[in-house]
């Protein structure tokens with residue numbers, strides 16, 4: 001059946017990098033039998049300028065109807081002084097909530113050719129390949145009650161609630177166990193069970209699931225230790241599963257281990273395999289429109305789409321290999337440049353991937 005893919009380019013470098021990702025998808029359709037139909041919709045600042053709404057109804061409807069969304073980036077200085085619900089970013093938050101995208105997948109992969117851009121020593125990070133699975137729709141970011149008020153002593157007081165029920169924990173747990181099974185077979189669940197009740201429930205549910213996934217090696221780690229271990233010896237991790245707040249912090253830390261924000265893809269999935277795929281980086285307004293942005297993060301997001309929604313791991317591998325070959329050939333966008341390599345524009349890098357395919 002033809003898969004419907006909605007492209008939402010957004011703002012800043014979003015449109016120029018998405019153009020390269022679309023060339024990759026078109027090539028897979030014409031030369032490798034990928035059965036897809038591409039559509040495009042407005043989101044973010046571009047949608048505000050056109051309609052006054054960062055997520056117009058027509059865009060939301062198109063996203064609901066699609067099997068997968070390829071998302072560029074949103075935001076920029078032009079919209080920074082808007083009220084919170086009229087900012088470009090609120091369009092993405094609403095989209096995630098409306099589509100019930102509860103599982104956020106953030107790989108931290110360091111291509112061996114790029115070990116020089118990491119902040120860590122080469123032997124600690126070369127060949128790094130971690131997958132962080134973060135719960136995205138629950139936990140302290142959404143728990144009620146929350147608020148800010150003056151307490152009985154006349155002091156300002158604010159509070160949030162870290163709340164999960166066992167259903168929310170087991171659905172992210174299952175997603176993570178399945179991913180671990182398709183990868184190295186090891187899953188590390190990160191919590192703070194020595195202090196937080198909600199973490200004790202998290203750990204109990206993960207252990208219960210572990211009995212169903214006997215082939216997966218399940219371990220637990222406290223989040224403070226996990227942060228330390230990520231920097232000390234990151235290659236000990238294969239797949240990591242954690243809550244919304246801890247995952248937010250750990251996935252950004254893991255991203256910086258690779259040092260190259262222009263290389264990192266992500267996916268946000270619902271319970272039925274539908275996903276929103278986007279680069280980890282933002283709209284990069286400082287380099288927008290200059291044809292210098294690295295398109296590999298969004299192209300690698302296409303690879304994730306092929307693997308997790310379109311169920312074509314063979315084509316996912318092809319795209320990832322094409323990225324490896326382009327790096328082998330010495331092509332570098334500015335953000336991953338080192339001496340004696342060949343500087344490539346956004347379009348040249350995209351073109352190289354298409355040629356490899």
Ligand code: ATP
Nearest residue numbers: 075261262281282283284285286287293294295335
């Ligand atoms: P957001 O709040 O949307 O995450 P941000 O300002 O925190 O945005 P980015 O937009 O990701 O972060 O930009 C951070 C830095 O990384 C900028 O200097 C930007 O130019 C650079 N950068 C981001 N994406 C790319 C890319 N694809 N290629 C090259 N450089 C990039």
Ligand code: MG
Nearest residue numbers: 280281282283
């Ligand atoms: Mg940011």
